[in-house]
Amino acid sequence: MQIFVDTADLDEIKEAKKWGIVDGVTTNPSLIKKAVEKLKSRGMEISMEDYIREICKAVDGPVSLEVKAIKAEDMVREAEILYQKFNHVNNNVVIKIPVNTAINEGDEIFEGIKAIKELNAKGIPTNATLVMTSTQALLAAKAGATYVSPFLGRIDDYIRSKLGIKFGKWDVFDGSIIKKIEEMQRKEKKGNVAELYEEMSSIDYSDEGIYDGVELVESIIKIYRAYNFKTKIIAASVRNALQVRKVAEMGVDIATIPFAVIKEMINHYKTMEGMKKFMQDVVEEYRAIFEQ
Numbered sequence: 001m002q003i004f005v006d007t008a009d010l011d012e013i014k015e016a017k018k019w020g021i022v023d024g025v026t027t028n029p030s031l032i033k034k035a036v037e038k039l040k041s042r043g044m045e046i047s048m049e050d051y052i053r054e055i056c057k058a059v060d061g062p063v064s065l066e067v068k069a070i071k072a073e074d075m076v077r078e079a080e081i082l083y084q085k086f087n088h089v090n091n092n093v094v095i096k097i098p099v100n101t102a103i104n105e106g107d108e109i110f111e112g113i114k115a116i117k118e119l120n121a122k123g124i125p126t127n128a129t130l131v132m133t134s135t136q137a138l139l140a141a142k143a144g145a146t147y148v149s150p151f152l153g154r155i156d157d158y159i160r161s162k163l164g165i166k167f168g169k170w171d172v173f174d175g176s177i178i179k180k181i182e183e184m185q186r187k188e189k190k191g192n193v194a195e196l197y198e199e200m201s202s203i204d205y206s207d208e209g210i211y212d213g214v215e216l217v218e219s220i221i222k223i224y225r226a227y228n229f230k231t232k233i234i235a236a237s238v239r240n241a242l243q244v245r246k247v248a249e250m251g252v253d254i255a256t257i258p259f260a261v262i263k264e265m266i267n268h269y270k271t272m273e274g275m276k277k278f279m280q281d282v283v284e285e286y287r288a289i290f291e292q
């Protein structure tokens with residue numbers, strides 16, 4: 001599995017690069033905003049273009065940069081600008097296109113898919129972002145997306161919010177518990193088939209059959225494997241190490257992970273405890289080997 005760093009913070013990118021675990025970077029307007037605010041808070045003046053060039057230079061793997069337009073033709077134009085300005089730096093720019101750019105009911109809903117199709121025809125690699133369902137991922141793959149980014153954490157947020165479950169941004173969510181609650185509620189039901197069907201199908205706490213972000217990734221993997229789509233899956237909006245473990249077990253192509261979660265992945269109480277003991281147990285005779 002490849003690991004991308006989900007950040008536009010150059011310090012974080014450079015630090016993670018030193019660890020030797022970075023295969024790419026993903027940014028979006030919110031991550032760029034955070035990075036710019038950090039620099040400004042330190043009184044630093046920045047040239048956005050220089051800064052992005054630095055990011056491209058810092059990694060020898062794909063760097064996703066997102067468009068800001070919502071109409072297909074404008075997104076294609078912006079994609080060309082981003083590609084022309086930054087791809088020559090390290091030949092690693094991928095254009096992030098929201099899978100559906102509608103903001104209000106009644107807005108056009110296929111602009112993202114159209115833009116992906118056009119960019120694919122022009123040979124510009126794309127990353128279909130804000131993917132919340134497997135069917136969006138299917139359409140993005142059909143349109144020729146190079147990458148597709150299902151947003152695990154945001155699906156968890158959505159399901160928990162709908163159900164009134166309290167949570168913090170980085171909290172683990174296990175949708176299989178919700179499935180068990182549905183089963184428990186169904187067990188008590190009695191009646192004729194039609195009534196039972198009616199009642200039991202009304203007990204559904206999922207989001208279109210998906211119970212959490214990890215299950216969304218599982219579903220997309222299943223679909224892509226069934227039809228041999230070449231589109232690579234990036235598990236995105238990752239909030240904790242448990243999600244990383246689960247998508248890695250499924251064989252996801254890539255996980256784009258925030259810096260804090262990469263740190264969580266390396267920590268364990270028993271590793272720290274074991275380190276303390278090893279340090280205490282170094283005998284003089286052994287220490288002498290290293291003293292020259």
Ligand code: G3P
Pocket residue numbers: 006026028031151153154236237238256
């Ligand atoms: O990779 C997408 C990501 O940046 C969104 O993460 O935590 O804001 O849902 P989050």
